[in-house]
Amino acid sequence: MDSPQQSDRLIGVTAGRDKEEHSAAVEDKGQTSADFSRIYSTDLLPAPGGEEMTGEFLKELVNILLAYISKSSQRSSKVLDFHHPHQLKEGLECFTLDLPDKPEPLEQLLVDCRDTLKYGVCTGHPRFLNQLSSGLDVVGLAGEWLTSAANTNMFTYEVSPVFVLMEEFLLRKMQSIVGWSDDVGDGIFCPGGTISNLYSVLLARYHFYPEVKTMGMGVLPQLALFTSEQSHYSVKKSAAVLGMGSKNVFMVKCDDRWVTSKYTNRFLGLVPFYVNATAGTTVYGAFDPLDAIADICQRHTLWMHVDAAWGGGLLMSDRHKMKLRGIERAWSVTWNPHKMMGVPLQCSVILVKKRGLLQECNDFGAEYLFQTDKIYDVSYDTGDKSFQCGRHVDVFKLWLMWKAKGSEGFGAQVNKCLENAEYLYDQLQRRTHFELVLKNKPEHSNVCFWYIPPSLRSLPPGPDRDARLHQVAPRIKGRMMEKGSVMIGYQPLGDKVNFFRCVFSNPATQQEDVDFLLEEIARLADDL
Amino acid sequence: MDSPQQSDRLIGVTAGRDKEEHSAAVEDKGQTSADFSRIYSTDLLPAPGGEEMTGEFLKELVNILLAYISKSSQRSSKVLDFHHPHQLKEGLECFTLDLPDKPEPLEQLLVDCRDTLKYGVCTGHPRFLNQLSSGLDVVGLAGEWLTSAANTNMFTYEVSPVFVLMEEFLLRKMQSIVGWSDDVGDGIFCPGGTISNLYSVLLARYHFYPEVKTMGMGVLPQLALFTSEQSHYSVKKSAAVLGMGSKNVFMVKCDDRWVTSKYTNRFLGLVPFYVNATAGTTVYGAFDPLDAIADICQRHTLWMHVDAAWGGGLLMSDRHKMKLRGIERAWSVTWNPHKMMGVPLQCSVILVKKRGLLQECNDFGAEYLFQTDKIYDVSYDTGDKSFQCGRHVDVFKLWLMWKAKGSEGFGAQVNKCLENAEYLYDQLQRRTHFELVLKNKPEHSNVCFWYIPPSLRSLPPGPDRDARLHQVAPRIKGRMMEKGSVMIGYQPLGDKVNFFRCVFSNPATQQEDVDFLLEEIARLADDL
Structure with missing residues (x-):
């Protein structure tokens, strides 16, 4: 005792x-x-x-x-x-993951907090260029701190009156920016872009086959989904989770520009119903031709989804929004403010053109939450639109940042990131021993390139050089991490061996950091 | 310009x-x-x-x-x-939801923060008894503040070294508390209990029919799921989302104690594969007989899931953990530390007995994230175990609270909440004009009751009294909200008309608050 x-x-x-x-x-x-x-x-x-x-x-x-x-x-x-x-795991200078049976004093907790940060990664550092989400917006942080002090749940107006209204307000604002008229549009904040994309497939299936909700896939024909080979893997994940099967996702070649008629033989017996177009691919930051895809979807009555998780932020910029021309024709749109708009993680939105569909598709009317005999207008109890029950408040930080920056501030921030990308692109052309993966000026803030270290410079193009080049980026990345000087991603893609992908979404990053990155890569690779 | x-x-x-x-x-x-x-x-x-x-x-x-x-x-x-x-929405004392084109000064943001809190609901108030998640743990809050300053993502060790290891550590600790041996067990933190439950159905399907991942439901027999009629609606939601159909979820009557043989005729042609047992139902806080259900699942080789989203916290208490006897036989377990353990929202876990299954079921090996040629042991890149891509860091606040309280502190906190429930139960028996919905002592911290206002006290039992009693709880609740003095939930269930459900998970709540609640209900209803 x-x-x-x-x-x-x-x-x-x-x-x-x-x-x-x-x-x-x-x-x-x-x-x-x-x-x-x-x-x-x-x-x-x-x-x-x-x-x-x-x-x-x-x-x-x-x-x-x-x-x-x-x-x-x-x-x-x-x-x-x-x-x-x-x-x-073994423990470093008194930092241990172990958890006690007895309480520890606050001093120990504060030490643990310092250590947790010490051994972590500074994603707000101007030279953290590793992911599509980077930077640390102080106002967004303030928004998160308030959100966690409020510690409530998005399912009902009863417990989240202000946040529910902010969500409605921001969803309408984002729909209007996408180009939808006032009489259409719905949406919900989701825990990440993959779940937003999953919603799009779920809603498309329900729209064409509402009986699936109660009866299951057994009463449906075999469905086919289309997306580009450079799209995010979440379309395949969604097809797997939703019971459609990942092999029924057809990966359209990117230079085919979505001439789907070529593919008719390949999906004999399947029923095409859903097309995902990407606005800002993960690796190259490329934009699918949305208008052309919308034409095809219209002709064949296919659900057109635009995955603008990464590219959606460009809608905030008068200079760059034309890259998403045609997005207003989409039936649903994924847009992650936690990427290009620099909102702290997590903040992702699925917008749906057909009003009421989210509710019809997902509601089960649990009486312990969604009583119809409440004193207020229960259409604000939006929890049954979600396939979650409890849902984290992700809206407030975005709302507060919008107050702080104004729409124009977001636009300026996006422009700055794309200017950094153009600067890097220019530098890569000017400097020796760097090779661009794509020759054209970047459409988004992704810039992909190889560095050719001394031992490879005299090799002729071919499989041998490729095999050796494939090992260069991982080795440089390993050294970067051990030194801790900068972080940037790499990957192979298609027939291209490992290359670096630099992405700019951190407003802290300046041209001097771009120069540093290139010089640091050359330094780290001087014996390779 | x-x-x-x-x-x-x-x-x-x-x-x-x-x-x-x-x-x-x-x-x-x-x-x-x-x-x-x-x-x-x-x-x-x-x-x-x-x-x-x-x-x-x-x-x-x-x-x-x-x-x-x-x-x-x-x-x-x-x-x-x-x-x-x-x-x-119309705006109150300068508080408006509107968002500007131009930046606003920090002073306005601070005013907005004050207003957002002013018009919200104090879920940490000792008299907020409305949801299974309540209270505000200051250490948990500190954990959230650090998490948002770190602003990173759970998908790779590369960007979340400490948090990924904390997740592994806590998952193992929770598995061991559930009663699994060291050589089994896996899991992941999820955005809420409904998604944790969805994982259990997804994994069960994949375990029996791994071809579903690529081929879809078309190659599977029609599947049947079982859960109790008082279980959470997330089982039906999951069946709808995953393409199994909500009508193929069989709702076992609660007094039937899971004698499933009775139901064989009802699912002719369907293949039973999954049983959800609830440890702590949403409304009554009841515990299904886990050992008996495990026997049935073992006999018929069915996946046994335990939804302990609400009841899992009782595992921390030596006094109450026997209510979950048999949970160690489950194949998967949902446990929400954000409920009974008082961790700030969101913090939910799915535990899976079969190691490796999460990864096999969900992985698509995206090369831009999950490179195999990194410098560290890439088995710590756990992102492909999830059907999300980016995933919020939900582990740190739980880890820090565990340091602060020790396992024993969590146990004491749970005990205190259940003592409050017992006190309320006693008071309801002693005081006039209150009626218990269930006569037995509460198993969890849920206590359900009616208040009989003056005008109903002389009515004989029957449909007329029921119809009028049904309107009492919503009216009292409406008055509570308008007055702002206390918050408690209500709902009908089965043939029972609207009744109050009081739940205790807020360590701030004391016996004086229980007394206040009952007196306040009587006050608010004195003219009904």
């Missing part, structure tokens, strides 16, 4: 003894922080009298986070302090 | 002019906060010299959040300040 003091501590009752310690521990709160080695989480709110210590603890945490954010924004800091999994 | 100053502001370049304003605005940072009416988000990091202002802004935000948290923990504060959707 626990001693009485221990049980008190465990359930959050502050005993007299603790109160005394407490005052001693705070002492001079204006200048120095409390002595957290004697304070436990049970001394925090909701414990009686816990306000002061709660404030002290969270402010100390914020100091740690501010130091991290400042450091992450300094070019002299490392992007990461790399350790192998076994090193972190 | 924008003026040069405007463009500078839009893309985050701090001009000399701004620098001057900036210093004037901060002045005496030790005592008073900056004048945010002249500061914009572009003055914050990553703008050069933005450290100080970033700190000022986030600290001011934290002051707002601390005031909110303190207020939410005071019984004298309202749980909510109710407004109808149209009122909030």
